[in-house]
Amino acid sequence: MLRLFVFLVSLGAHAIRAICRRRVDLVIENLALRQQVATLKKERPRGMLDDSVRAFWVALRSSWPGWAGRLVFVKADTVAKWHRERFRCYWTSISQQNRRPGRPRVDAEIRRLIQTMAQDGWGAPRIHGELLKLGFVVSEITVSRYMPHHSAEPDQVKRWIAFLHNHRDAIAAMDLFTVPTTSLRVLYGFFIIHHGRRHILHFNATYHPTAEWVIQQLRDAFPYGTAPRYLIFDRDSIFSSAVVGFIKAMGIKPVRISYRSPWQNGTAERWIASCRRELLDHVVVLGERHLVRLVRPYICYYHEDRCHLGLSKDTPNARAITPRPSPAAKVVALPRVGGLHHRYEWRVAA
Numbered sequence: 001m002l003r004l005f006v007f008l009v010s011l012g013a014h015a016i017r018a019i020c021r022r023r024v025d026l027v028i029e030n031l032a033l034r035q036q037v038a039t040l041k042k043e044r045p046r047g048m049l050d051d052s053v054r055a056f057w058v059a060l061r062s063s064w065p066g067w068a069g070r071l072v073f074v075k076a077d078t079v080a081k082w083h084r085e086r087f088r089c090y091w092t093s094i095s096q097q098n099r100r101p102g103r104p105r106v107d108a109e110i111r112r113l114i115q116t117m118a119q120d121g122w123g124a125p126r127i128h129g130e131l132l133k134l135g136f137v138v139s140e141i142t143v144s145r146y147m148p149h150h151s152a153e154p155d156q157v158k159r160w161i162a163f164l165h166n167h168r169d170a171i172a173a174m175d176l177f178t179v180p181t182t183s184l185r186v187l188y189g190f191f192i193i194h195h196g197r198r199h200i201l202h203f204n205a206t207y208h209p210t211a212e213w214v215i216q217q218l219r220d221a222f223p224y225g226t227a228p229r230y231l232i233f234d235r236d237s238i239f240s241s242a243v244v245g246f247i248k249a250m251g252i253k254p255v256r257i258s259y260r261s262p263w264q265n266g267t268a269e270r271w272i273a274s275c276r277r278e279l280l281d282h283v284v285v286l287g288e289r290h291l292v293r294l295v296r297p298y299i300c301y302y303h304e305d306r307c308h309l310g311l312s313k314d315t316p317n318a319r320a321i322t323p324r325p326s327p328a329a330k331v332v333a334l335p336r337v338g339g340l341h342h343r344y345e346w347r348v349a350a
Contacts, residue, residue: 054082055086058079058083058086058182058284059182076282077281077282080281083182083284084180087180087184106142110136110138111146113131113136114143118148124143127147128140131143149260167229168195168196170229171194171195171196171229171230171231172192172193172231172232173192173265173267174191174214174233175190175191175233175234176209176236176238177275179280179285179291181285181286183287187205187206187285187288188205188206188207189203189204189205190202190203190204190209191203191204191271192218193268193271194228198271198311198316199316200271200299201222202217202220202221203292203295204220205288205291210238211238211240211242212242215246218243218246218247222250222252227252228252229252230252230253230254230255231247231254231255232256232257232264232265232268233265234265239256274302275295278337278341279294279298279337282340301336301341301343305336306341307319322345325346325348328349329346329347329348329349330346330347330349332347
């Protein structure tokens with residue numbers, strides 16, 4: 001019902017813009033202000049916002065550029081929060097409709113056998129073979145999932161950190177992350193980051209990531225022999241044997257991280273966290289082109305303006321230090337990423 005309401009409000013807003021092109025801002029502003037007044041006229045001291053009101057503003061945000069200037073009773077970030085809550089409620093309702101979602105549960109007997117066999121020092125391939133001989137139909141990946149999880153040894157962590165530090169100029173990493181859209185679909189962002197100076201070498205988005213699509217992104221990211229020596233990625237099924245074979249054909253050594261060890265691809269994981277915290281948590285994404293259009297200015301800000309602790313508080317493009325040019329100069333804020341962030345520079349007063 002809410003999805004239909006969002007669609008109707010979006011359709012109405014676009015219709016008003018098409019019919020009243022010269023008075024579009026006045027008409028939509030009138031509609032927005034009337035809706036807020038109706039909410040504030042409720043009996044309670046502070047108007048309680050129901051789902052229809054929230055859906056109205058989520059739809060208006062996606063169809064009218066001037067919505068934020070007419071919003072007075074909530075913050076702009078609150079509308080983005082409503083959209084994330086609406087996305088979670090939608091997918092929760094879908095999962096509740098299916099009583100047995102996902103893959104069938106592994107029997108407790110098999111799980112106990114995996115735990116027992118692992119005590120003998122066996123790895124997942126050997127345990128998988130033993131289970132097959134006992135007549136249990138289970139995959140090796142499932143066996144790996146139920147293996148006892150041991151924390152990484154300190155020496156192993158130190159060796160991995162030393163490897164990354166010594167080879168960072170020859171290492172790149174790739175990863176995927178999900179983004180909810182206004183149509184309640186799941187959009188996938190794909191990126192490749194270089195370890196040396198944290199440069200984002202490539203970014204793109206799609207609703208349906210496949211191995212063939214990832215291979216094409218690798219072609220676009222590394223043209224004319226610019227490929228790094230190593231490429232780190234996780235155990236996502238998208239990075240299949242076809243992707244690994246193509247990586248080797250490009251002269252790159254693929255390095256797949258261990259099971260449940262995202263810290264081994266920490267550079268990529270930190271960039272995803274930064275992108276979510278500094279951009280995606282403050283916007284409502286409409287689709288593939290909208291996400292790419294939003295992330296590209298953020299990547300420019302990330303390269304040229306944003307200081308990184310891992311680079312001794314420098315930027316990937318080595319931002320120069322600018323001393324005060326004259327006693328009359330003042331620091332001014334230059335908006336970046338649509339005003340979400342700023343760069344501060346000296347400006348001489350006219």
